[in-house]
Amino acid sequence: MQVINSKDELKKIALVGQPNVGKSSLFNRIAKQRIAIVSDQAGTTRDVRKHEVEIFDKKALMLDTGGIDETNDAIFSTVKRKAVETAKEADIILFMVDGKKLPDDKDKELFYELQALGKKLALVVNKIDNDKEKERLWEFFEFGIKDENLFGISVSHNRGTKDLFDWIYNVLPELPESEVIINREILGDDDSEYAEGEYPLEDEIVEEEVDDNNIKVAIIGRVNVGKSSILNALIGQERSVVSPIAGTTIDPVDESFEYKDKNITFVDTAGLRRRGSIEGIEKFALMRTKEMLEKANLALVVLDASSELVDLDEKIAGLVDEYGLGTIIVLNKWDENMDTFQKIQETIRSKFKFLYYAPIIAVSAKTGRSIDKLKDKLIEIYENYSQRVSTSELNRIIEHALIRHALPSPNGAYLRIYYTTQFETKPPRIALIMNKPNLLHFSYKRYLINILREQLNFEGTPIHILTRKKGQREEDEETN
Template sequence: MSDLKKVAIIGRPNVGKSSLFNRLARQRDAITSDMSGTTRDVKKRVVTISGNRDFEILDTGGIDYSSELFSKVAEHALRAAKEADIIIYMVNGKMLPDDEDRELFYQLQALDKPLALVVNKIDNEKEEERYWEFLEFGAERTFPLSVSHNRYFNDFYAWLEEYIPPREEEGELELEEEVDPFAEMLEEIHFDEQEEEEEDRDIKVALIGRVNTGKSSLLNALVGEERTIVSDVAGTTIDPVDESIEHNDYKITFVDTAGIRRRGKILGIEKYALDRTEEMLEKADIALLLIDATVGVTELDERIAGLIEKFKLGSLIVINKWDVREEKSYEEAIDDIRDELKFLHYAPIITVSAKTGQRVHKILDQIVAIYERYKQRIPTSKLNDVLREAISRHHIPSHHGAVVKIKFATQYETKPPKIALIVNHPNFLHFSYKRYLANYIRSKFDFEGVPLDLETRKRGERKIDE
């Protein structure tokens, strides 16, 4: 770690330093807000760009001499700049350049280190005119950026790569040691999409289940008000009903769907309701599958659960009416459900009572946790480390005498996570071995509640399939 380059983000308060730190770190760790002076300490994080370039990023407090406290924060920030190998000085592109920014920039320029002037909050083409005003600073490199909208990052990353060397890779088992052009191509295609996902704070949650399992009651319990009509008559809900709440800095939008009956019994408006349900599932991120604890898992429940597989959603199995179930131990009840819903083995289970509110509040935390996993991206280097481990434990079977080799793996998509295995003979990798690899990857990374797609391809295939 001591050999890693240190990159310090310096600037006055409220210019977007913590937002850039979060984007580089691929997570929300620093607190971001519109209030000046939110960050007071220097935060550090080891991050990776371009798959194999590691460095330590330093997020510093805003430089402000308006009070004794802020003056100490500024002192820490400037000290971090002196310790850093590379400096990013950020300014607010929605304001015109001022003398204080110039003075601070020239002070950093005197340190004689790689230094870039980043003009943040250039959110659209019309605002680019303000960026040109900052060229008068005379910086060696000046970059317009919109951290919140993920614009103009390519040149900025290319500049960082000039000063951050690639990681020295160790010898590999079964996997090729070279840097793969396919992986680089995938990162280039999906990098912007990934950054947008990191900023995405909206979660769409579908409530699905048989008729009269308590979907409307659960929705009411979650949002804390009588938003939908609740009735003991099966099939009260026809149109999906949206309801949004805020939880842990996320906007969670629930869609209360029409109860699903056997296809043979779907007539007229209920057929319309089923079509609407499937349309909604195409746009959802997470499905809450409601099971009636007093009935257990029926054949129709299994078919409904199949929609989760069809649309590759994150999932949580919610056992409702737990307070009035038959006398059966928790372990026995859960084992029975797991046995009937084997294909949703990765989905967590929670037992609740929408009527009494028992454990309903825990559903919101589960939704956020599953969504974080649903949109996570595993760095290519870590993924291939795990792949080597898996191959060393259980070697790839040959196919009618043909040697099958996995050259490397890379995650090319999120929501849901999709991983490409680059194989010399893609069609020869047995499905059982792919299942073994998927389970092994699950054991090393937290994918609870999330489907995981593994796809085999040849080197150089450029088509990204949905």
């Protein structure tokens, strides 16, 4: 798989339209993954979601904008502005409408505005589920669109999509002759149908080479602690819709930027509520948050310094521990808090004992206080998270630990560590090769972890210790 280092090199395709016309479903179809949350609830997508896609054998950057809805609601007003701004930046615009409804004056007005931009523009009429419904397409010629730029499709039934993909393919730049053309039928085939919400996925996931210059950071926390504001402050622009209304972010939003020779990709996950409060679409957001944690290297656990910590904060932080991520605890809204940092730090350490290795940084997304410090700490924690310690160094440290505190002899058994080696990074996983691995008590493994932390810089990262016999792949594991 060819890896494009910079998304700025790719042509951009913007999906624009009113809520609930099927933009996210088409986004998933093109991406060949279930990336966007699909729901009958209007306004599910509120931020601009980006994903690198392949149209047959040509790469592009797909931008799925929030549904444009003429309303006085502050959130949707912001969504409309960002959607139009995104369309202006794009090279190709797919303007999507609902084929079950008559042409809408709001649709026409916005379509004319986009048409004036002089970009490659297609009018995509979705929900044309059968041949009889194709007769309604003539009504959409009111937009003044050329016949070759009007597409009647049904994403849910996979009808008409191939013609649309062919059009996109033809307006994208030509490939160098060295590029290999893949099977065009992978994206769409009018003769095949899939159930609502189901899309053909790639049979195999091709893993890219590990690149230590790419850092994936998940931003998690309960609703309205300021995750989106922190994301905007870190990247230096308004990327996520920010609102005092709890739960504004539903889909995770990702954004990459360069910092100190590293490519940092942030995932601004949906705010988490108590399980009993998760209704409708927010249960999908909780599921998506866990999916993002599986892909991330680091996590920012965002807490609201202006309010008391609650049990839910501890449960959310427990997700980070569960997925073994490098971690920074971020106290947001510090400018609104009157307590001393030492006092609140003691409270956090008391509640989050399992994250004792995570640094705590107090920031203010509103004023920008300590945002640069947070960026620097991300780089440092990632270096710790991905470091590999030589076998000779590890054996020196463990031998020193054995002198300070000898191995126990459970029930008179003689335990011996032959040698120690690190066999994995992200997070660091270290094996103790022993004669009787099952008899080493977890408390002694934690002692060894503490010694490793004394001798090496593992701030912000969990350490996994496994005990094994010679020639044995895996026995027992302790993390701390």
